[in-house]
Amino acid sequence: MNLPPSHSESSGFDQLESRIQRWVWAEGWTSLRDAQEWAVPVLVDADQDVIIAAATAAGKTEAAFLPILTNLLNRDDPPGSVLYISPLKALINDQWDRLSRLCEQLEIPVVAWHGDISSSKKHRFLKSPEGVLLITPESLEALFVNRGSSLGGVFQHLRYIVVDELHAFIGSERGKQLQSLMHRVELVAGHRLPRVGLSATLGDMKMASEFLRPGNADGVTVIESKSSNQTLQVQVRGYIQPPMSELKKKPVKLSDQAENEDETENEASPDFAIADHLYKVLRGSNNLIFPNSRSQVEWYADQLRRRCEKDGVPNEFWPHHGSLSKDLREQAEHALKAGTQAASAICTTTLELGIDIGSIKTVVQIGAPPSVASLRQRLGRSGRRPGEKATLRVYCKESPLRDGSSLSDQLRQGLVQTIAMVRLLAKGWFEPPRAQGIHASTLVQQCLSVIAQCGGASAADLWKSLIAEGAFPKVEKPDFVKLLKALGEHELIVQDSSGLLLPGTVGERLINHYEFYSAFTSDEEFRLVCDGRALGSVPVSRPLTKDQRIILGGRRWQVRDVDLQAKVIIVSAARGGAPPQFDGLGAMVHDNVRQEMRAVLADTLPCPFIDQGAQELLDEARKTFVSLGLGKRYIVESGGKCYLMSWLGDHANDALRLLLNHVGLSCDNAGLAIEVDADIGRTQMALKEVGSLDAADLDSILSEVENMLREKWDWALPQSLLIKSFASISLDISTAILFAQSHSVENKRKKLRCIDPMLDAENTAMLPRWADDE
Structure with a gap:
């Protein structure tokens, strides 16, 4: 969007404070970019929540801060402040440099707050809390724990909460922590604050709005820049x-x-x-x-x-x-x-x-x-x-193909997935984050944090601030009661004679450790051991069950036992053909990517952006797709094995594998295909059994999963809440059961709309192309 000169006809520019206008002129700008133009009128009065989505380097920071700083300069009240929350210390340092150049001329302080910043600078802000405070969720958590009694004064003149890289938080335990912290900031400030989310990648604006302001997504104004037009x-x-x-x-x-x-x-x-x-x-x-x-x-x-x-x-x-x-x-x-x-x-x-x-x-x-x-x-x-x-x-x-090669390798899973992702990218689609997770682990941390902040809290206080009005509305009251009981059993909390909840012996020790402020831990690695010999280590972030097969060092291993405390997986060498290139432990693939992979394989036209070697591999995969009739069949036999092709993403496929295991069918999720240790008839009967299962019967369905302790505080959860939290984050059980119902023996002719191939005619015209290498 080519806007008129900022000094003449820009309505957004006219609303900026005069010193900010002079800064814009001094920077040599001839116009405001589209997101900057649209953001001024909706942000300058500090009366609404806003999401600004624009490409990297499209001026999102200025889009937010030009009107925000105008608000700070135009008000006659005591000096106001802005809370800017970032996922990275390095990004805070970047933004400090960027904002300081602007704010220095406006005499507005910009304060970075993280572990590398001196205590004197932090104390200076606490004594005079004005300007822009740049902080991570972990440092904000530390403020609540260590300075809870004084935060009312620190945030009393707060006017905005700005969240940078919003997409990096959605759907994670850290994002759930951020939601809770924003609500708690409003509680200590004593009033609702406009929330501003900045992001370059947001697949679902409704979901992003719901994340930014839970329960009132319709009240969030979305500004989506269209100015990049990147070729x-x-x-x-x-x-x-x-x-x-x-x-x-x-x-x-x-x-x-x-x-x-x-x-x-x-x-x-x-x-x-x-x-x-x-x-x-x-x-x-x-x-x-x-x-x-x-x-x-x-x-x-x-x-x-x-x-x-x-x-x-x-x-x-x-x-x-x-x-x-x-x-x-x-x-x-x-x-x-x-x-x-x-x-x-x-x-x-x-x-x-x-x-x-x-x-x-x-x-x-x-x-x-x-x-x-x-x-x-x-x-x-x-x-x-x-x-x-x-x-x-x-x-x-x-991998080279030979007798016994897996179907995933025959279909060239990695290459076809890459082509599918590039095609979806060219169409402007990308994955929305999974925001349905309960993240009960983070609720444990927030309970302890509120208790530390307030010097004690009642069960009713915690229920109201964290669940009824807070970031954990999916937690039901019976589960919350069980949670408090479990926290007591783990000595994380104790209750005094008045009913007040206080830190327990273990809780006090953990709260006083710097690691408490983080709601997440990095993926821990499990050591693989065979006959007492260490084979190596892998991060295991997918459901793990006994007799499951996993890949390490180009070989297939069968899980015999799992020691969660020692982080050890006991394995034995697994029989069978060559292991697939896919290791079953990587990133989770979305349903739409698998559907697009099916469309790539069903297509007959050459792919315009791959080299000759890749085209030959794709031709091999398409030949296999046609010869096995995968355009119409969902169960096939190849290389002496039976394969189930759901064309669903990994959350549903992981669930389908667990459900099939639950009804007695041994199988493994190999990514594109589920490898089944049975013939087609037994597989169809197993699907019929899966289709009759109750998705709510989680205790029974997930009884064999060995590694449900995924998030930082999962060890403190009661079993029933742990199972619900794990399933909400890691699995799509409803879609797996729906697939089984639609493909059982009686209903094998019914088609499930959500897995129809995406054979869009316009795909070819939209694909990027590539010039020869120099």
Whole structure:
């Protein structure tokens, strides 16, 4: 949207305070961007909740703060304040730099508050709480716990709550903590505060509005920028990944300067070809490279650095992930932002959010993307200069086919998922977050936090502030009573003679530890042990049951026992064919992605954005799809195995696998297909049994799940609430039962609308295309 000059005809500009108008002129702006123009009238009076959704670098921060600061300057009341909540300390530091340049001229203080900020600066704000306070949810939680009695004075002149990167919170325990904290801030402030959400990626505005203001989504004003009009160019390259047993080991010398550093590497691995191609096409520009694991980040960073050394040129490739020290992460960020020489970061999701790293030419994804939303967020970094295209390169590795290959491998799951995600991205679709989770773990933390804040609280107080009017409305009163009893049994709380709830022995110790303020923990890794020998470790974030098969080191293992306390999985070698490339422990795939994968396989036209190698792999997959009749059948036999094809996402497929196990059918979720240890007739009968199950009978259905302790405080929950919370977060049981009902023996001809293939005629015209490599 091309707006008129800001100094002449812009109604939004005219409503800004005069000093802010002068700042806009001094910055050389000739117009306000569309989101900035629309945000001024709805934010300047501080009387409504607002979501501003715009692409990365589209000026969301200014869209919010130009009218917010105008409000602060125009009011005659005592100096007001703004609470800005961010998911990352690094983002707070970025925004402090950005806002300070504006606010310095307005004489409005900007205060960053996190662990790296000195106590003197924090005390200064507490004594004179005015201006903009930039804080993380964890630091805000610490304020409630440690300064609860004084927060009424700190927040009495608060005028706005601003949440940056709103999408990063929705659907997580941290997001539930944030919702609770916003409500608690309003309680101590004594009045309702306008909430402002900023985000570049929001798949469902209604859901985002409900998250920002629970119970009043219709009252949230949504400002959605349409100004990016980003042109996308994509190339997907396909490679064959030889089995571990067939990889020939041969010394590979990459540096003539260090003879002692020669290593024996699997030179047949496509990773070397990918590293060579990355070095060829990325050198001389700024780029982001996203492998799907930290170990792969380190491997590619090392390989690309070696290639620079071999050619005698300065290193351009820097690793960036959460396990690295702050100094090493900042080294990569500074290299990207400096602009003095080319730099590429090999990174995890640490560089996915809005930290300022300057303009990026190319985004690289190695392996299937975690989600369409993640892909969109990452691509927001690329093509930000006028006339520049957003550029995406994806490298997919597939297993060679042989007797016994899984159906997932025959259908080239990783490649087809990537193609489906790019097609959905081109159509403008991306996953809405799953916001239906109860997150009872976070309720435990919030109960303890309120008790610490107030020096004690009654059960009625907790019910009202956290559940009846707070962030946990799905928790029913009987479960809340059981929860308080369980907290007492764990010595997290005690009750005095007046009925007041106070911290118990264990509760007081945990509340006084800095780790209390965080509502979440990182995925813990489980060690795999076979016959007393450690095989390695994996993060297990999917339902785990005995006799389930999992993949590690290119081999299939069967779960024999799970020790939750020691984080150990006892396994034995599993029989069967070659393990699928899919490991069953990765990101959760959405229903729509699986439906689009079906459409990709059913299509007959060449894909315009993949290379010859990828096209050959896709042709193989389509041939298998047709030969097995997967356009019409949902149960097939291939390679001596039976496969159930639901074309549903992982939340439903995980539930379907557990339900089939529950009725006595041994099976495993291999991603695209559910591998079944039975013939077609027994599978159909099992589906009929699943279709008759009651989705509310969670205690029975989930009795075999070994790893329901997912979130930080799950250990303190009563069993009934733990099961409900786990199911709400991890499974889609209703959809799984509906699928079974629609595909049981009696109803096998009925079609389930939600899994019809998406064979949109306009898909082909909308697809991005790719120019030849330079």
